Amino acid sequence: MITYDYYRIFYFVAKYKSFTKAADILHNNQPNITRCMNNLEQELECTLFLRSNRGIVLTPEGEKLYKHVAIAYKQLSLAEEELRQDRTLENGIITIGASENALRLLLLSKLEFFRKEYPNVRIRILNYSSPDAIRSLEANLIDFAVVTTPFKLKKTMNQFSLTTYEEILICGPKYKYLTAHKQYLKDLTEIPLITLSEGTGTHKLYNKYYISNNIPFNPDMEVATTDQILPMVIHNLGIGFYPKELAEEVIAAGKVFPIELEKPLPEREICLVTNKNIAMSTSVRKITDFICENM
Known part of the structure; x- marks a missing residue:
């Protein structure tokens, strides 16, 4: 032969x-x-x-x-x-589906260090809600997802918890009086509420949270991204839930104020999700290992 x-x-x-x-x-x-x-x-x-x-x-x-x-x-x-x-990671393209909070709270810093070590690998980031990122992963449109809970996974998916983060309720100067003492959620129903749109994991999370407090979840304004909540709160259009870490700077500047609640908000996780049915390239395997190991 x-x-x-x-x-x-x-x-x-x-x-x-x-x-x-x-x-x-x-x-x-x-x-x-x-x-x-x-x-x-x-x-x-x-x-x-x-x-x-x-x-x-x-x-x-x-x-x-x-x-x-x-x-x-x-x-x-x-x-x-x-x-x-x-x-040797001299080239390659990696496509990541990331929810906004996961990107800002964790993924950007991880990518900064990864790029220093492997500068020739091209990285594409697609900004999705957590459910949309999971659907894109199922359709083989992305290599992996970095998303925030809650979300549902099929048996074909693997989930690795990276970290947890806390959200707080914030208000602008008009509603600063609400920060004088802890508030019951039922006492805030007359205050306009700003939240992410229906279909996002955040919307589902707070809908469940309100129901657990025997209160209907009826947000007055719905936005597409977390980034849009902050300027609306600053301009006194309502109150909104926001990642504590991302709010610290504007809280220190006196632009927004945290409202303490009697019942704590649910803790959230940032997770890396992969599809068992998708074979990983060397570059994808390297970056997922890098993200998971450097926690």
Whole structure:
């Protein structure tokens, strides 16, 4: 049976019209190169080279074979180089689906350190709600997701908890009087509430939280991203739930104020989610390991 090595040797012998030159390039010896080419001719049952004191010349059969082998060898060499670069993270593209809070609270800092170590890896980040990120992962549109709870996963998914974070209720100057003492949720029903839109994990979380307090969840304003809540609160359009860590700077500046509640808010998690049915490239495996191990 003809092996790939025979064709690789044939490629260099035919390219340089020399057994000696091929042996030097392949770090082999000339007798071994000659033996392999004799075996190749026997396998193919035709003469590929005409040998003389001046060197070698390809026969018509040899010319025909070389045209095909040259194309195949170049393609295989390109594939090997791409695999090598992927293995050493000299290139590669990683597509991540991330919810906004997961991105700002954790993923950006992780990516900063990863890029320092592997600057040639291209990273695409698609901003989704947690449910949308999971659906994109199921559809094989992203390599993995970094999202915030709550969300539902199918058995084909793996979940790795990265960290937890706390949310607080904040208000602008108009409602600062609410910060004088702890508030019961039922006493805030007349105050306009700003939250993320229906279909997001955050909307489902607070709907469940209000129901657990026997209060209907009827937000007055719904927005697409967490970022939109803060300026609306600052401009006294209502109160809203916001990640404590992201609110600390504006609280210190006196632009918004935390409202303490009698019943604590549910703790939230940031998780990395992968699809068992999607084979990971070396670069994807490396970055997911990097994120999970550096917690």
